[in-house]
Amino acid sequence: MRIKDKVAIITGGARGIGKETALLFAREGAMVVICDFDAAAGEQTLAELKSTGARALFFKVDVTDRASVQNMVDATKGEFGRIDILINNAGITADAFLTKMTEEQWDKVIAVNLKGVFNCTQAVVPIMMEQGSGVILNASSVVGVYGNVGQTNYAATKAGVIGITKSWAKELGKKGIRVNAIAPGFIITDMTAKVPEKVLELMQSRTPLGRLGVPRDVAAAYLFLASDEASYINGQVLGVDGGLMI
C-alpha cells in the first residue's frame, strides 16, 4: 500500500502501460481515474479495476480536447475531493521518413503527445497548488533522448516532454509539486506491435539485459516516482530501458 488513498489520474489508461499502471496503483491503495479516447477498452479496464475492489472511474476523453479534459478533472475533484497524481501517459505514433511525413502526421502526434500533456497538467495543477502537494509524471522515451529513424514527430514530442518536465519541476517545486519523466525503451504493447520484427530484434540485441520491456517494468517505475519514497526526486528523466541508453 505504497500510495494508499492517493487519487491518481492516468491518461491513456485503457491499454498498454497506462492500464498496467492503473491496475498496479489500485493494488497499492490508490483511487484511480483513467481517461482514454477508446471507450470500449476504457470500460473493460474499469471493470477490471473495480473487480479488485478499488474505487475507480473512467472518462472518455481525448487529451487534445481542453473542454473535455477540464470536465474530467472537475468530475474527479467532485468525486474524490482531491488529485494527488497525474500521469501523462497517453501517446501515439504516426511514423514516416522525413521526406514522406505529412503535415497531418506531424500535427496529430504533436497534438496528443505534447499539447495533451499541457492540457491535462494545466487543468490539474491549480488543484495541486491549492493542496500544496502533487506529483506529475510524464511519458518521454529513449527516442526523445537519442532520436529514431522515421520518428521526427514522435522524437520531437518526447524530447519536448523532457523540456516541459524540467520547466515544471522548477516552476512548481515551491508549491510542493514534483514533476518527473520516464523514458522507456522498447516495451511490448500495441504501440510496439507496429514496429517491424527485425527492428525489435535489433533493439533487444542492443539491450544489456537482453530482453524487451513489459508494461509492468514501467508501471513499477511510475509507482516509485509517485510514492513518498521519491519525495526528493524532482525534474528527473528515469530511463526504464534495460540499459539500452548507456
Ligand code: NAI
Ligand atoms: P498504447 O498504444 O498501448 O496505449 C496508449 C493508450 O493511449 C491507448 O489506450 C490509447 O487509446 C490512448 N490514447 C491515445 N491517444 C489518446 C488521446 N488523444 N486521448 C486519450 N487517450 C489516448 O501505448 P503504450 O505503449 O502503452 O505507450 C504509453 C506511453 O508510453 C505513450 O506516451 C508512449 O509514447 C510511451 N512510450 C511507449 C514505449 C513503448 O515501447 N511501448 C516506449 C517509450 C515511451
